[in-house]
Amino acid sequence: MSMIERFRQRRQVSRQNRDIDRAMQNAMTPAMRNEIAIFAQRRQPF
Template identity: 60%
Template sequence: MSTIERIRNRRNAKRDARAIERALSSAPTQSMRNEIAIFSQQRVF
């Protein structure tokens, strides 16, 4: 894997992590937060 690919992958992983954090903080119910948490745990970064 090239250096550029590693930088790109790291940037994408950080972007996804920020999106998940935003979704968790704006979810109206605990059950929705649980669903988001399960989804995010199954993702491969």
């Protein structure tokens, strides 16, 4: 894996983490937060 690919991968993971954090903060109910947490745990690592 090239250095550029690793950089892009890290940037994408950071972006996904920010999106998940934002979704958790904006979730209306605890059930929605639980669903987001399950999704975040099951996503494919790079």
